[in-house]
Each structure stands twice: as C-alpha cells, then as structure tokens.
Amino acid sequence: xxxAEGHKSNAGRYVVVYICILAIAFLQFVIAYSNITAxxxxxxxxxxxxxxxxxxxxxFMHLSDNHGLLWFVVVFTVFVLLAMQYGWTDSxxxxxxxxxxxxxxx
Amino acid sequence: MSHADxxxxxxxxxxxxxxxxxxxxxxxWLFIIADxxxxxGCLVAYGFLRNATPxxxxxxxxxxxxxxxxxxxxxxxxxxxxxxxxxxxxxxxKALQWTLITAGAGALFALLHIRExxxxxxxxxxxxxxxxxxxxxxxSFFSIxxxxxxxxxxxxxxxxxxxxxxxGGRYNADDLEITGLYWHFVDLVxxxxxxxxxxxxxxx
Numbered sequence: 001x002x003x004a005e006g007h008k009s010n011a012g013r014y015v016v017v018y019i020c021i022l023a024i025a026f027l028q029f030v031i032a033y034s035n036i037t038a039x040x041x042x043x044x045x046x047x048x049x050x051x052x053x054x055x056x057x058x059x060f061m062h063l064s065d066n067h068g069l070l071w072f073v074v075v076f077t078v079f080v081l082l083a084m085q086y087g088w089t090d091s092x093x094x095x096x097x098x099x100x101x102x103x104x105x106x
Numbered sequence: 107m108s109h110a111d112x113x114x115x116x117x118x119x120x121x122x123x124x125x126x127x128x129x130x131x132x133x134x135w136l137f138i139i140a141d142x143x144x145x146x147g148c149l150v151a152y153g154f155l156r157n158a159t160p161x162x163x164x165x166x167x168x169x170x171x172x173x174x175x176x177x178x179x180x181x182x183x184x185x186x187x188x189x190x191x192x193x194x195x196x197x198x199x200k201a202l203q204w205t206l207i208t209a210g211a212g213a214l215f216a217l218l219h220i221r222e223x224x225x226x227x228x229x230x231x232x233x234x235x236x237x238x239x240x241x242x243x244x245x246s247f248f249s250i251x252x253x254x255x256x257x258x259x260x261x262x263x264x265x266x267x268x269x270x271x272x273x274g275g276r277y278n279a280d281d282l283e284i285t286g287l288y289w290h291f292v293d294l295v296x297x298x299x300x301x302x303x304x305x306x307x308x309x310x
Contacts, residue, residue: 007194011191014184014188018181018184025297028301028305029305032305032306041306046301046302060290060293066127069135073135077142077146081146084146085150092157092158
C-alpha cells in the first residue's frame with residue numbers, strides 16, 4: 001500500500017526538470033531555423049533529444065532512485081539501438097552509389 | 107500491498123523482486139523497453155528511407171502546431187507527477203484532479219494531431235503519394251505519428267480508468283505511478299519524433 005504519512009513532495013524538483021526539458025525543446029526549434037547543414041542539424045537535434053530523454057528517465061520516471069534498473073534499461077536500450085545500425089551503409093549506397101560503386105569510377 | 111503480503115507471508119523463502127522493483131512496475135518497465143525497441147525500429151527505418159531518398163518532401167511550413175503539441179505533452183508529464191505526488195500524500199481528490207487534467211491534456215494533444223493530419227490529407231497527402239516528393243513520406247509519417255497517437259489515446263483511456271478506480275479505492279498510489287510511467291514514456295518518444303519527423307522536414 002502506498003504510504004501517505006511522511007511523504008515528501010518533489011514538486012520543486014519536477015518543475016525545475018520540466019523547465020529544463022522545455023528549454024531544450026526550444027533549443028531544438030532554434031536549431032531547426034539555423035543556417036547549418038542537414039547532418040549538423042540532425043546531430044545537434046538528436047543530442048538534445050537524448051539529453052531530454054535522459055532527464056525524463058532519471059527524474060520523471062525515477063530511474064535516478066534505482067541504479068540497478070537504470071543500468072538494465074541503459075544497457076538494453078544501447079544494445080538495441082546499436083543492433084539497428086547495420087543498414088546505414090546500404091542507405092548511403094542507394095543514395096550515392098558509394099562506397100562500392102565509386103571504386104569502378106577510378 | 108507490500109511484497110511480503112503479496113507472497114502470502116513466504117517472503118523469507120521467496121526470491122526478491124528484480125532490481126527491488128514491485129512486479130507490476132517491473133512489468134511496465136519491460137513493456138516500455140519493448141516499446142522503445144518498436145519506436146526505435148520505426149525511427150531508424152524512417153532515417154534509412156529519408157537518407158536513401160533524394161526527393162524527400164519538406165511539407166511543414168510552420169512550427170506553431172508542433173511546438174504547441176510539444177508544450178502540451180511535456181506539461182502533461184508534469185501534471186502526472188503532481189497527481190502521483192498527491193496520491194502518495196494520500197490526497198485522493200487532488201490526485202484524481204491532476205490525473206484528469208493530464209488526460210485532458212493528452213486528449214487536446216490528440217485533437218491537435220488529428221487536425222494536423224486532416225490538414226495534410228487536405229493538401230493531397232496519403233499513405234502512398236503526396237504533391238511534394240516521394241510517396242514514402244506519407245507512409246512513414248502516418249505510421250510513426252499514428253503509432254504515437256495510438257499510444258496517447260490508449261494512455262488517455264488508461265489515465266481516466268485508473269484515476270477513477272484509484273479514487274474509488276480499487277487501485278492505490280502505486281497503480282497510478284505505474285500508469286504515470288507509461289505516460290512519461292509517451293512524452294519521451296515524442297522528444298525524438300519532433301526533431302526527426304517535423305523539424306528536419308521544415309520547408310525553409
């Protein structure tokens with residue numbers, strides 16, 4: 001049963017994290033209108049999204065309170081994401097004909 | 107109910123729960139991890155398609171709608187936390203109130219999303235074709251945002267159901283917290299959908 005007595009409110013911490021997440025989201029919108037290349041834009045936005053997600057995981061979903069579960073989630077998620085990267089080289093080949101077809105050009 | 111109670115007084119001889127997390131919460135975490143793989147698969151496949159397709163459309167003229175949707179969803183995560191805080195303090199009426207506010211924000215998000223879909227459909231975008239470029243855009247856009255919208259809709263229903271049952275005494279604060287985990291996950295996924303699907307496809 002959830003305990004009602006002695007519960008300490010975390011509202012202040014939640015509001016701080018909420019403001020941080022909103023600020024990071026705002027930064028993403030600023031980057032969307034900045035004069036940089038698409039890969040640079042992609043990298044910066046993805047980095048900020050990862051920071052946002054980390055804040056939500058640690059403080060909204062309380063993973064900061066349970067280090068065992070935190071490591072389980074992080075290791076599993078990183079493994080899944082890495083396992084999905086094998087197709088990228090093929091997407092570049094379809095777009096540019098590179099790197100394999102470039103050998104025949106020389 | 108404590109873990110020892112759930113084990114019928116056999117806690118001393120039973121294995122402790124994994125990561126010191128109650129079984130229901132662990133089940134939700136496993137669902138979240140599996141769903142992370144689903145969304146990651148969709149977004150990576152989307153990235154693959156976008157990277158390999160030269161005439162990828164950039165149909166979004168304004169960020170107003172997606173910015174508003176983001177604000178609403180992130181704010182709904184905060185209101186969900188207030189609901190859980192109130193529930194843990196034993197303030198049932200306040201907890202239900204914050205839960206219903208969260209559900210209302212989710213419903214508003216869904217309505218804005220549907221309005222955006224209808225706008226794009228009105229401009230000639232379907233699953234297979236659109237006026238701006240490759241038809242793959244419609245398929246990937248509707249698939250990813252549709253999957254997310256389905257999660258939001260399911261979350262709104264779950265929030266209302268769990269909130270009402272919590273107020274009625276059938277569920278406790280832990281159940282509300284577990285529903286909150288799902289809601290935060292829906293918010294978390296949106297943090298990746300916005301830059302990849304919307305902001306990288308602005309027409310400027």
